[in-house]
Structure formats: C-alpha cells, structure tokens
Amino acid sequence: MSTYHWLRAAVPALCVLACGAPGAAEKPAAPGPAALPAAGLSEVEQAIARAVDEANPEALALLERIVNINSGTMNLGGVREVGAVLRAELDGIGLATRWVDGAGFERAGHLVAERGGSGPRVLLIGHLDTVFEPSSAFQRFERLNETSARGPGIIDMKGGDVIIVHALKALKAAGVLDRMTVAVVMNGDEEHPGEPVVEARRALVEAAQGAVAALAFEDGAGDPRTAVIARRGASFWLLRSTGTPAHSSQIFREDVGAGAIFESARVLDGFRARLAGQQYLTFNPGVVVGGTAVTVDVPNNQGSAAGKTNVVAGEMVVQGDLRTLSPEQLEATKGVMREIVGRPLPRTASTIEFRDGYRPMAPSEGNRRLLARYDAVSRDLGLGPVVAVDPSKAGAADVAFVAGVVPMALDGIGLAGRDDHTDRETADLAMLAPLTKRAAVLMYRLSRGEGSGR
Ligand SMILES: [Zn+2]
Numbered sequence: 001m002s003t004y005h006w007l008r009a010a011v012p013a014l015c016v017l018a019c020g021a022p023g024a025a026e027k028p029a030a031p032g033p034a035a036l037p038a039a040g041l042s043e044v045e046q047a048i049a050r051a052v053d054e055a056n057p058e059a060l061a062l063l064e065r066i067v068n069i070n071s072g073t074m075n076l077g078g079v080r081e082v083g084a085v086l087r088a089e090l091d092g093i094g095l096a097t098r099w100v101d102g103a104g105f106e107r108a109g110h111l112v113a114e115r116g117g118s119g120p121r122v123l124l125i126g127h128l129d130t131v132f133e134p135s136s137a138f139q140r141f142e143r144l145n146e147t148s149a150r151g152p153g154i155i156d157m158k159g160g161d162v163i164i165v166h167a168l169k170a171l172k173a174a175g176v177l178d179r180m181t182v183a184v185v186m187n188g189d190e191e192h193p194g195e196p197v198v199e200a201r202r203a204l205v206e207a208a209q210g211a212v213a214a215l216a217f218e219d220g221a222g223d224p225r226t227a228v229i230a231r232r233g234a235s236f237w238l239l240r241s242t243g244t245p246a247h248s249s250q251i252f253r254e255d256v257g258a259g260a261i262f263e264s265a266r267v268l269d270g271f272r273a274r275l276a277g278q279q280y281l282t283f284n285p286g287v288v289v290g291g292t293a294v295t296v297d298v299p300n301n302q303g304s305a306a307g308k309t310n311v312v313a314g315e316m317v318v319q320g321d322l323r324t325l326s327p328e329q330l331e332a333t334k335g336v337m338r339e340i341v342g343r344p345l346p347r348t349a350s351t352i353e354f355r356d357g358y359r360p361m362a363p364s365e366g367n368r369r370l371l372a373r374y375d376a377v378s379r380d381l382g383l384g385p386v387v388a389v390d391p392s393k394a395g396a397a398d399v400a401f402v403a404g405v406v407p408m409a410l411d412g413i414g415l416a417g418r419d420d421h422t423d424r425e426t427a428d429l430a431m432l433a434p435l436t437k438r439a440a441v442l443m444y445r446l447s448r449g450e451g452s453g454r
Pocket residue numbers: 019127156157190218219
C-alpha cells in the first residue's frame with residue numbers, strides 16, 4: 001500500500017475544500033472592476049496597469065482557448081496540450097521554458113519557465129490539470145453573460161494561469177521585466193498528484209530555491225477580497241485492532257478480553273476525547289470493517305467483513321484522515337494518537353500507520369508580510385483591502401510544498417468565481433484584469449526588494 005494509493009483515494013476530496021470553500025474572513029467592501037483611478041501607483045505601475053487593460057481581450061481569448069482543451073489529470077495528452085499553449089505564451093515573453101517529463105511519476109509532467117535578472121527571485125505557481133476527465137459531461141467554455149463564463153477548470157486554475165502569463169506580459173510591456181528574476185511552475189498533476197510525491201514535486205521545490213516569495217494562483221476562497229496565507233495539510237491513518245476470537249458468552253473474561261471491535265472503539269473514542277475541538281485540527285474515521293474474517297482494499301477505501309454475533313471479533317480496520325495547520329501540530333497529534341493506540345484493552349492489540357499527503361502551510365510572519373504588501377497594492381490600485389482567509393476554509397494545494405522553502409508565500413490570488421470541482425464552475429470575468437494588475441504590481445514591487453516601497 002503506497003502513498004500513491006492513499007493519495008489517490010483521498011485527494012479529490014481535499015481539492016473540494018482547497019478551492020471551493022467560502023471564505024469566512026471578515027469581508028471588506030467588494031472591489032469593483034470599474035475601480036477608481038489608481039492614485040497610489042507610480043508611473044511605472046500605472047503603465048503596468050494600462051498594459052493589463054490593453055491586453056485583456058487577448059487574456060480572455062487565451063482563457064477560453066485553454067478551458068476548451070480537456071486536461072483532466074489523467075488525460076496526459078490534454079495536459080501536455082494546455083502546457084504547450086502556455087509554453088508558447090511564456091516563450092513569447094522571453095522566458096526560458098522546458099517541459100519536465102512526468103513518466104517517472106505516471107503523469108503528464110510540468111511546465112517550467114525561468115528568466116534571470118538582477119532582482120530577487122519570485123516563484124509563480126499554477127497548474128495545468130483539472131478534475132474533469134474526458135469522461136465528464138462538462139467540457140466547454142460557455143459565456144453566460146458579459147461578466148461571467150462557465151467551464152471546466154476556468155477558475156481552478158486556468159484563470160490563474162492566464163493571470164500569470166498576462167501579468168508577465170504587462171511587466172514586459174512596461175519595460176520592467178528585464179531586470180526581474182522569475183520562475184514559473186505549472187504542475188500537470190495538482191488535482192491528483194503523481195507518486196512518489198517527492199518526484200512529482202521536485203521541479204516545484206527546486207524552482208523555489210533562492211526565491212524571496214512564492215505566489216500561487218489558485219482561486220482560493222473564490223473571493224477577491226481574500227487571499228490565503230495558511231492551508232491545512234492532509235494526512236491519512238490506518239488503525240488495525242486485533243482481539244482473541246472466542247464464544248461471545250465469555251467476552252471480558254481474563255483469557256478472552258474485549259475483542260477487536262471494542263478495542264478499535266476505545267481508540268476512536270480516545271482520539272475524540274483527547275483531540276476533538278483543537279483549533280485547525282480535524283480527524284475523521286471514514287470507513288471501518290470488523291469481525292471474524294476481514295478484507296481491506298485500502299486504495300479504494302473498501303472492505304468486507306463477516307462475523308457472528310456470538311463470536312468475539314478478531315479484527316477491525318479503520319481508515320481515516322487527519323488535517324493540521326502546521327507540521328508541529330501534525331507531529332504532536334500523531335504522538336497523542338500513538339499514545340492512545342498503545343494502551344490496548346485486555347487480550348487485544350492495536351497499531352496505527354500514517355501516510356502524509358499534502359503538507360500544511362503554516363501562517364508564518366513572512367506570509368503575513370506578503371499579504372500586507374498585496375493588500376497595499378490592491379488599495380493603491382483602488383481595488384480595496386485584502387484579508388486572510390480562515391485557514392480552516394483553505395484545503396491542501398501545491399504552494400504547501402514550497403512553504404518551508406521560501407520566506408513568504410501567498411495563495412488564492414487567481415481568478416475569482418464559484419463552484420469549482422463542479423459542473424457549475426463559473427468565473428467572474430470582470431475580475432480578470434484587476435487581479436492581473438494586482439499580481440503584476442506586486443511582482444514589480446517585490447523585484448525592487450522587500451523593504452522598498454514603490
Ligand atoms: Zn487547483
């Protein structure tokens with residue numbers, strides 16, 4: 001039973017949380033697309049904003065084009081095709097692009113683009129794949145009205161990919177890209193990561209080396225008044241309890257003990273009693289099988305059990321998940337769980353195994369600093385303040401793999417909309433240009449050094 005299998009079983013559920021949950025943060029006033037003149041911008045920044053507006057029809061056309069290419073994670077050809085379209089765009093901007101082959105982790109691969117300059121390195125994170133495989137009925141970009149369109153992956157996260165490309169285009173048009181040091185990584189398997197994960201995320205982690213900041217363009221909470229500075233990670237656990245089969249009339253006798261089912265129940269209730277309610281921690285037993293004869297298909301979260309009411313159960317297996325906000329919280333929780341597991345009822349035994357999936361992204365001081373800079377950019381653009389999403393609303397995403405590598409990271413600054421991972425996935429097209437301006441001006445300011453103003 002490999003990590004791959006654990007992830008395969010569990011990741012689709014994560015992504016719903018990652019991308020679709022509503023923000024619970026305090027909401028400032030909504031930024032309007034027809035925002036007021038940007039009084040807080042320097043001349044260069046005004047030129048960047050104008051360049052974004054001028055290229056906006058082109059950005060919308062690019063979005064429609066790539067949404068219409070199916071790139072479900074396992075449609076490897078489709079993922080590569082979306083990668084080829086975006087690669088040509090990045091080539092055109094003057095970045096050195098390459099395709100990282102995904103054969104080693106059974107996925108399409110990743111698009112990586114870089115350019116060197118004198119400024120500090122900034123990493124931009126996108127992804128090429130969607131949850132909609134060719135078998136899905138949801139395949140096409142559909143314009144609903146002037147300001148919205150529906151389509152598979154339109155906000156998760158082809159809209160974010162377009163923001164990356166067009167922010168870079170605007171920086172180039174304003175004549176400031178040359179001195180910037182930028183790396184772009186668009187993974188081909190964010191929704192269903194390849195295995196081993198360390199291989200599947202090697203290009204991303206390498207690109208993060210030496211970067212002062214990572215900007216990830218997931219749709220986040222779908223609300224442009226919020227951004228993500230912390231995401232919970234997700235791990236998985238497998239509890240196995242064994243007991244001493246005997247006639248039920250003898251249960252609890254010294255030589256028979258409590259049986260496997262009472263033992264698993266003890267452990268689960270111990271988890272609940274000791275750990276439930278801790279902030280940002282959740283754990284959930286999702287499926288159990290127990291009895292005299294038990295089979296378990298861990299990758300598919302399935303199993304079968306047979307037993308008799310008059311026989312003390314010999315085995316019980318429980319599969320569950322575990323979500324935490326920091327690696328420290330994860331380790332501490334595992335410690336408590338192991339401690340509970342290690343005190344079995346008479347004539348029973350339990351073991352627990354953990355498999356780590358997505359890592360947590362803790363709400364670091366650096367991330368808060370980056371959000372403050374993004375918030376300042378938004379205000380200077382006349383687009384209103386931006387606050388942090390409640391981390392319990394933000395699930396796992398690729399940015400977490402670099403959170404421990406870069407001093408500052410920010411996610412959820414992709415295209416706004418709603419209902420991702422469903423056939424109602426809808427983008428707020430009026431936000432495409434404003435969000436691209438925010439990204440471009442932030443990148444420009446970062447390129448001038450963290451401490452500097454404009
Ligand atoms: Zn996504």
